Amino acid sequence: xxxxxxxxxxxxxxxxxxxxxxxxxxxxxxxxxxxxxxxxxxxxxxxxxxxxxxxxxxxxxxxxxxxxxxxxxxxxxxxxxxxxxxxxxxxxxxxxxxxxxxxxxxxxxxxxxxxxxxxxxxxxxxxxxxxxxxxxxxxxxxxxxxxxxxxxxxxxxxxxxxxxxxxxxxxxxxxxxxxxxxxxxxxxxxxxxxxxxxxxxxxxxxxxxxxxxxxxxxxxxxxxxxxxxxxxxxxxxxxxxxxxxxxxxxxxxxxxxxxxxxxxxxxxxxxxxxxxxxxxxxxxxxxxxxxxxxxxxxxxxxxxxxxxxxxxxxxxxxxxxxxxxxxxxxxxxxxxxxxxxxxxxxxxxxxxxxxxxxxxx
Amino acid sequence: xxxxxxxxxxxxxxxxxxxxxxxxxxxxxxxxxxxxxxxxxxxxxxxxxxxxxxxxxxxxxxxxxxxxxxxxxxxxxxxxxxxxxxxxxxxxxxxxxxxxxxxxxxxxxxxxxxxxxxxxxxxxxxxxxxxxxxxxxxxxxxxxxxxxxxxxxxxxxxxxxxxxxxxxxxxxxxxxxxxxxxxxxxxxxxxxxxxxxxxxxxxxxxxxxxxxxxxxxxxxxxxxxxxxxxxxxxxxxxxxxxxxxxxxxxxxxxxxxxxxxxxxxxxxxxxxxxxxxxxxxxxxxxxxxxxxxxxxxxxxxxxx
Numbered sequence: 001x002x003x004x005x006x007x008x009x010x011x012x013x014x015x016x017x018x019x020x021x022x023x024x025x026x027x028x029x030x031x032x033x034x035x036x037x038x039x040x041x042x043x044x045x046x047x048x049x050x051x052x053x054x055x056x057x058x059x060x061x062x063x064x065x066x067x068x069x070x071x072x073x074x075x076x077x078x079x080x081x082x083x084x085x086x087x088x089x090x091x092x093x094x095x096x097x098x099x100x101x102x103x104x105x106x107x108x109x110x111x112x113x114x115x116x117x118x119x120x121x122x123x124x125x126x127x128x129x130x131x132x133x134x135x136x137x138x139x140x141x142x143x144x145x146x147x148x149x150x151x152x153x154x155x156x157x158x159x160x161x162x163x164x165x166x167x168x169x170x171x172x173x174x175x176x177x178x179x180x181x182x183x184x185x186x187x188x189x190x191x192x193x194x195x196x197x198x199x200x201x202x203x204x205x206x207x208x209x210x211x212x213x214x215x216x217x218x219x220x221x222x223x224x225x226x227x228x229x230x231x232x233x234x235x236x237x238x239x240x241x242x243x244x245x246x247x248x249x250x251x252x253x254x255x256x257x258x259x260x261x262x263x264x265x266x267x268x269x270x271x272x273x274x275x276x277x278x279x280x281x282x283x284x285x286x287x288x289x290x291x292x293x294x295x296x297x298x299x300x301x302x303x304x305x306x307x308x309x310x311x312x313x314x315x316x317x318x319x320x321x322x323x324x325x326x327x328x329x330x331x332x333x334x335x336x337x338x339x340x341x342x343x344x345x346x347x348x349x350x351x352x353x354x355x356x357x358x359x360x361x
Numbered sequence: 362x363x364x365x366x367x368x369x370x371x372x373x374x375x376x377x378x379x380x381x382x383x384x385x386x387x388x389x390x391x392x393x394x395x396x397x398x399x400x401x402x403x404x405x406x407x408x409x410x411x412x413x414x415x416x417x418x419x420x421x422x423x424x425x426x427x428x429x430x431x432x433x434x435x436x437x438x439x440x441x442x443x444x445x446x447x448x449x450x451x452x453x454x455x456x457x458x459x460x461x462x463x464x465x466x467x468x469x470x471x472x473x474x475x476x477x478x479x480x481x482x483x484x485x486x487x488x489x490x491x492x493x494x495x496x497x498x499x500x501x502x503x504x505x506x507x508x509x510x511x512x513x514x515x516x517x518x519x520x521x522x523x524x525x526x527x528x529x530x531x532x533x534x535x536x537x538x539x540x541x542x543x544x545x546x547x548x549x550x551x552x553x554x555x556x557x558x559x560x561x562x563x564x565x566x567x568x569x570x571x572x573x574x575x576x577x578x579x580x581x582x583x584x585x586x587x588x589x590x591x592x593x594x595x596x597x598x599x600x601x602x603x604x605x606x607x608x609x610x611x612x613x614x615x616x617x618x619x620x621x622x623x624x625x626x627x628x629x630x631x632x633x634x635x636x637x638x639x640x641x642x643x644x645x646x647x648x649x650x651x652x653x654x655x656x657x658x659x660x661x662x663x664x665x
Binding site for chain 1: 387398440441444448449450451453454455457458459460461463465466468469471472473478505586589590593596628630631633634638640641644645646653
């Protein structure tokens with residue numbers, strides 16, 4: 001007779017339990033830091049939550065910070081599924097967003113129904129190229145994608161810095177001229193007055209669409225199946241007739257294209273130009289988002305919401321504690337997630353096993 | 362023209378830039394030779410610089426400052442060691458988390474201690490050793506007489522000997538190359554991996570100390586990607602102390618050439634790219650082969 005599994009033993013339960021536990025633990029450690037500054041942790045956390053979730057403006061800010069985290073989180077997650085570690089989302093999003101702005105500034109007069117897809121495509125192509133390079137190098141020379149993506153981040157930052165300050169900039173600024181008006185993505189506050197002033201825009205729906213795409217691609221298509229097999233066991237995949245090289249290159253390219261979509265939020269939906277230094281390490285935060293979201297597209301949305309809240313929340317609590325508290329919280333979440341994946345699951349399963357044994361006896 | 366560029370001042374500039382690279386890069390070599398990938402170098406440098414500034418500021422003694430910097434580096438590396446060696450979690454993610462943590466904690470404490478989100482109060486620099494023969498070139502003499510410059514050169518040479526000519530070095534390399542075999546002959550894999558990571562913490566902490574003394578203060582985010590350049594130099598130098606140091610010198614040379622030519626020949630951004638592009642090229646195998654230690658980044662699970 002098949003024995004009943006304790007509900008806590010179910011992997012899906014644990015997939016939820018581990019991140020929640022990690023978040024609770026990191027907030028607890030954060031409380032210690034708050035107390036050190038001489039503030040009341042409960043008060044600070046109350047302000048953090050009420051100012052970000054309690055009104056439409058806060059929610060708008062939160063969603064604006066969430067959108068790029070969804071794109072880059074998905075980018076990291078899909079590469080994870082293929083067994084690749086994409087630390088290059090930062091570089092990919094820079095090149096993608098820059099290309100979006102570049103195409104946008106030279107395509108005045110194109111109608112919106114062509115211009116918007118064109119600019120989205122430009123971002124995907126830019127990010128895709130920047131993902132393709134480490135994918136190709138990994139497939140053809142075996143060069144480790146972790147090091148290459150780190151290095152390419154810096155190359156990308158230097159490149160866009162050169163372009164945005166020397167070649168394509170508005171004189172005496174570090175940003176490009178504006179994109180064609182038909183390429184703009186509307187903001188929420190154009191329709192809903194409650195969001196007045198917050199930069200959230202309709203690119204968040206592109207992010208949600210991207211989530212559905214990634215889920216469908218990975219779980220429901222033949223290519224996605226191949227990608228997962230390569231990620232689980234590349235030797236077995238090769239033996240089973242799946243081209244590992246093709247899948248490495250493809251997943252890094254798709255990952256890059258997803259990160260390249262960040263430009264929709266900032267360039268098309270907010271500032272309408274590319275600016276040097278517009279992304280505050282989103283690409284690195286993406287790794288935490290993917291981890292916390294357990295590399296699941298819908299988990300990524302939840303994790304991105306949390307990190308988006310923290311990012312905006314830092315500004316809200318800045319008068320009470322230094323806003324860097326949220327960086328500390330984010331770092332601790334990551335450490336707890338990777339540690340509890342190893343420790344917590346093992347301990348919990350051992351505990352349940354011994355308890356069952358003692359009950360059965 | 363050429364003579365002007367390759368002057369003593371130019372040499373001093375190159376050394377000034379290369380010293381922190383070299384220290385951190387050597388740290389990377391120790392850690393990775395022992396089998397632990399150390400992306401946390403960046404965060405260790407930052408914490409090292411911060412602790413140095415705080416230590417020097419409150420005691421007025423640069424020596425205490427250096428010790429604080431090393432202690433800060435050791436502590437940061439200890440987190441990385443626990444997470445990657447004991448818990449056996451992903452070393453790369455651990456490194457990234459530590460880098461985030463360092464950015465957060467240094468700014469957080471900076472606000473508390475110095476009521477500023479950008480920099481600490483001014484601190485004293487290191488005293489220098491008197492070098493009579495070039496004392497007329499004040500800046501150069503101060504730099505070449507800096508005990509940390511001489512110390513770095515000594516550490517580079519000593520590291521090459523330690524790694525390849527001593528029992529300690531052999532053991533460290535063995536746990537990074539083939540931990541199963543090392544374990545079989547009775548070498549404690551975990552202990553040697555700890556040595557590797559902690560040495561890297563101390564060295565990258567020193568790199569941070571250099572930065573703090575060089576700018577006479579701690580400034581927010583002052584590691585400025587140096588940990589990653591150190592990582593790049595380690596790879597270009599093929600995980601050898603001398604090679605890594607040479608790569609650091611090369612990167613430093615390119616940077617000071619840029620400073621000397623004042624954006625003449627090439628835009629700054631292209632000079633900045635050199636270390637990163639060099640690393641990609643070397644890793645791809647276009648210039649000889651760069652092979653990481655066999656078990657680099659792989660947690661060691663002892664068989665029961």
